[in-house]
Amino acid sequence: MCGIIGCNGVEGAASAITQGLERLEYRGYDSAGIAIIDNKKIRYEKKKGRISVLIKALKTQSDFVGSIGIGHTRWATHGKPSDENAHPHISGKFAVVHNGIIENYRQLKEKYLKLVSLKSDTDTEIIVQLLNRLYSGNCLETLSNTAKLLEGSFAIAVLCEDEPDTLYCVRKSSPLLIGVGNGVYAASDLSAINDRIHTLYRMNDGEIAVISKTEAEFYTFDKKKIVKNPEEFEKAESNCGKENYEHYMLKEIYEQPAAVQKTVDAYLENNKFRLDFELNKPERIYIVACGSAYHAGLAGKRIFEELLKIPVIVQVASEFRYSNPLINENTPTIIISQSGETADSLAALREAKSRGAKTLSIVNVRHSSIAAESDYVLLTRAGQETAVATTKAYSAQLAALYMLGIYFAEKFGTADSKTTEKLKSQLETLHTAILSALDCEMQIKELAQQLQSAEHIYFIGRGLGYAAACEGSLKLKEISYIHCEAYAAGEMKHGTISLIEKGTNVIAADTEPKLSPKLQSNIDEVVARGARVTAITSQGKIKADSVIKTPAVNELFAVSTQIVPLQLLSYHIARLRGCDIDKPRNLAKSVTVE
Ligand code: M6R
Secondary structure, three states: OOEEEEEEOOOOHHHHHHHHHHHHHHHOOOEEEEEEEEOOEEEEEEEEOOHHHHHHHHHOOOOOOOOEEEEEEEOOOOOOOOOOOOOOEEEOOEEEEEEEEEOOHHHHHHHHOOOOOOOOOOOHHHHHHHHHHHOOOOHHHHHHHHHHHOOEEEEEEEEEOOOOOOEEEEEEEOOOEEEEEOEEEEEOOHHHOHHHEEEEEEOOOOEEEEEOOOOEEEEEOOOOEEOOOOEOOOOOOOOOOOOOOOOHHHHHHHOHHHHHHHHHHHHEEOOEEOOOOOOOOOOOEEEEEOHHHHHHHHHHHHHHHHHHOOOEEEEEHHHHOOOOOOOOOOOOEEEEEOOOOOHHHHHHHHHHHHOOOOEEEEEOOOOOHHHHHOOEEEEOOOOOOOOOOOOHHHHHHHHHHHHHHHHHHHHHOOOOHHHHHHHHHHHHOHHHHHHHHHHHHHHHHHHHHHHOOOOEEEEEEOOHHHHHHHHHHHHHHHHHOOEEEEEEHHHHHHOHHHHOOOOOEEEEEEOOHHHHHHHHHHHHHHHOOOOEEEEEEOOOOOOOOEEEEOOOOOHHHHHHHHHHHHHHHHHHHHHHOOOOOOOOOOOOOOOOOO
16 A cells, blocks of 8 residues: 655666656555655655656656665555645655554644644654654764654655764564665565566664665664564566556466465475474464455365364454454464455454464565564465466465365364375366466456346355355456445345345356255256346256356365456456556555554
8 A cells, every 4th residue: 555665876767766656556546746856956756646647747857867776656544645645745954755554743843843734644744754853963863863753554664854864774573675776775565676676674663774876774763773584585577567468467367276275285395394383273263354365364274174173263364453362372363365465364463472372374575564574474376476366376275275174174173184195186186277278268257247237235155155156256346346245145045035026136156066956956046036147167967057167176175267357357347337447546566554
């Protein structure tokens, strides 16, 4: 949520910053801005709209030169998207960009800035106004005093005209990485600077970075110097563009077989796991996540309970963190997150740790906060995911959960070896079934034509089919803006079936053969009330208006194949409706605020 970038000692800083912003745009895209110091003066430009609008505006300004600067792409929290609310915010000799939320901005305004008339409706402006108000002539001291007053989450990059050769950054609870290469860079995530740096540092909470043209020094908020070791990192994959696909989402749907194969291959070879988690059989396990990652967790619960025979509680992170969860040192907690930066999931991880639980994260981004703070990490290998609607990262999360379920079943001795050996060999070839599932695209395109004008679509399923229904429903609503709801099929008759009338569209996910007759009854119930039903199934038995066949796999893995037609359906419906598929309205890929 919001992306920030800064650089120092970089020839043509403005173009390095706008290039970085284009890579960070998935984090928020309602406005963007840039500030540089040119000849000891701050120059800035900020615009409502996409980065392309900012770049166009910059082209009309010939003298935007300088080797130090900061940039921002915004997802509005306080104040509507507008030129005034876009970052950077400027006051006196300072320019600031910020990712996060300053929770006590009203109190700070009241206490320190009563007489200041603000130019924007943002919480961020309070930071720059405070810097100006508290400025002692020493930037580090002023930043340290200001940072100590701020409550909430913040990653901040600051320019000061009095120190035109120094870039300052501050971090608390919002991600910030510093990289050294030809010049020194700061960014919300590695993708923005990966190809420009050879050395990477991860800022931790409560740290200030003082960045010269060639190096970075780190301090605590109390100005005590910190010695920091660089992090290992992999250079960017070369295939980060859209290639011949019209949208990133479609490309990423097609990258799922590879994402799953790479994730499985990283930890399972010749039917042996390369996993080493020191856990004894617990009384129960928590799985905590948000959005699609939570839906992966729903599937994980079903699989873990089947294989481990212990209760698994799946909770959305925003609820978990305030729910006084019943966990202690014997309750391992699994956090699932593509970005590894989701604020609620990170807070949940910290909550679990503070209660003594061992934490295990399934994350896709190696240098993320969740990966750094977890006791154990299972890194999914989906590669960079750019479309806001997750597809390949979700599929890689499912694969990770299958592995963990089988691994723990072996470790705790809760499933016989014949079962686990069979599951492992089926898992090693799951990617081929996902590849075959992609063959349904032509049929899905036809279905999308029929459904494109629907006002409501209901997704139903039982067991793992319910987990698939939840994810299918979220996918479609987030990119097509059609109202969708997912229901456990048997629950419809307890209220929601009253919404079914002639022509209502229902999509049913049939994953577990033993539940198929029950699902068929639920399908028949909605058909009797006029619904038009599409069933996704690997068997030939379900009767519905249309049936999409998926390849047969072990029923525990069926979400992985059944989600493919649901993702493609969302994509094609959204395309027919002319939606902005990769950047849906009101959303951002990385949700780093509460
Ligand atoms: O990065 P995370 O996996 O923690 O993100 C969690 C959710 O914000 C994310 O899955 C979201 O629901 C997706 N946009 C859904 O496609």
